Amino acid sequence: MPVDATFAPKSAGELLEGLLSVAAATAKGQWTAIRDEMTSQLGFIAQKTAKVMAQLAAKTITVKAADLTLHLLELNLNSALAEFEFLLYAAAQKILNAVFDLVKTAVKNVTGIGLLF
Amino acid sequence: MPKHYLLLLAVTIPLDGCAIFAPAYNEAVYTKLEGAHSSLTKIETALETKAPQRTRYRDVEPYYIEALAMVKDAGEIAGQRPAYLQGKPSARAAQLLADNIERCRQSIELSRAAFEENGQQPNEADNISIVRNTCGIAKTMEGSLK
Numbered sequence: 001m002p003v004d005a006t007f008a009p010k011s012a013g014e015l016l017e018g019l020l021s022v023a024a025a026t027a028k029g030q031w032t033a034i035r036d037e038m039t040s041q042l043g044f045i046a047q048k049t050a051k052v053m054a055q056l057a058a059k060t061i062t063v064k065a066a067d068l069t070l071h072l073l074e075l076n077l078n079s080a081l082a083e084f085e086f087l088l089y090a091a092a093q094k095i096l097n098a099v100f101d102l103v104k105t106a107v108k109n110v111t112g113i114g115l116l117f
Numbered sequence: 118m119p120k121h122y123l124l125l126l127a128v129t130i131p132l133d134g135c136a137i138f139a140p141a142y143n144e145a146v147y148t149k150l151e152g153a154h155s156s157l158t159k160i161e162t163a164l165e166t167k168a169p170q171r172t173r174y175r176d177v178e179p180y181y182i183e184a185l186a187m188v189k190d191a192g193e194i195a196g197q198r199p200a201y202l203q204g205k206p207s208a209r210a211a212q213l214l215a216d217n218i219e220r221c222r223q224s225i226e227l228s229r230a231a232f233e234e235n236g237q238q239p240n241e242a243d244n245i246s247i248v249r250n251t252c253g254i255a256k257t258m259e260g261s262l263k
Contacts, residue, residue: 037257044250048243055240065238068231072247075220075227079254082213082220086139089210090261093139 007102008109015106019099026098030091037087041080049073140198140211142262149191150218150256156184157225157249164242171237181229188225188252192218195259214258221252 003022009015052069055061061069108114135141159180164172195218198211228248232241 041250041254048247051243052240061238061240064235065240068227068238069240069244069247072224072227072244072251075224076247076251076254079217079220079251082217083254083258086210086213086217086258087261089206089213090139090258093135093137093207093262096137097135 003102005105006109007105009106015103018102018106022098022102023095026095027091030087030094034084034087034091038080038084041083045073045077045080048076136202136205136207138206138210139262140202140207140214143194143198143259146191146195147256147259149187149194150221150252150259153184153187153191153221153225154249154252154256156180156187157245157252160184161242161245161249164237164245172241174233174236177232178229181225181232184225184252185222185229188218188222191255192222214255217251217255217258221248221255224248224251 003018007018009018048069052061052066052073056063056066104115157180160177163177163180167176192215195211195215199208199215202208202211225248228244231238231244238244
């Protein structure tokens with residue numbers, strides 16, 4: 001049974017399988033995107049932190065200047081951590097939407113009724 | 118498969134499927150954050166164009182003000198969302214985004230105040246790049262709701 005616009009499950013079991021496959025595919029795609037985003041954010045923080053430490057050690061910047069940069073990096077890290085949690089919520093919503101869409105498709109194909117929710 | 122089974126399933130699922138886990142995308146929030154991001158890029162570009170000469174604070178002040186104003190607008194809209202999503206998990210998501218817009222605003226203001234007080238420092242470009250990244254995170258978050 002193809003899980004696409006023609007999805008018309010003949011049993012509750014078939015419907016469940018379709019819903020699970022859509023949920024799993026969406027979750028996998030979301031997780032890949034989240035992992036890439038977090039890798040990039042944490043890489044950015046590591047790079048900038050290493051640079052400010054080197055500058056401070058070589059005394060090319062003052063302690064005061066380093067202090068500001070580190071404070072900005074702290075805000076950046078807190079932002080990245082909040083982003084991580086947020087993206088998990090956004091992913092949950094996308095999985096829910098994908099499952100809803102498939103239920104709508106199944107109802108429409110089996111009963112001919114197009115639901116508006 | 119009995120048709121009533123499917124229909125029953127459909128009506129048992131809460132009708133308001135949207136915004137259970139995450140708030141709905143808001144174009145105004147995204148556009149304002151995008152605007153702030155591009156004002157910060159102007160500061161970065163001003164520093165690069167002047168280099169190796171120093172950039173004076175008054176040359177970049179208008180961009181700081183632009184960025185702060187747009188982040189303030191975005192923050193005001195995004196700050197209202199947690200209240201009307203109250204009771205849903207999406208209220209937490211909305212709060213995380215509102216908090217990050219505030220972190221973005223704080224970063225811009227810290228950078229601006231330091232630039233005004235001390236003039237351009239050797240690591241000024243790094244500072245602006247960090248501020249841009251922090252504000253970019255809030256933009257990415259709103260964008261992920263599309």
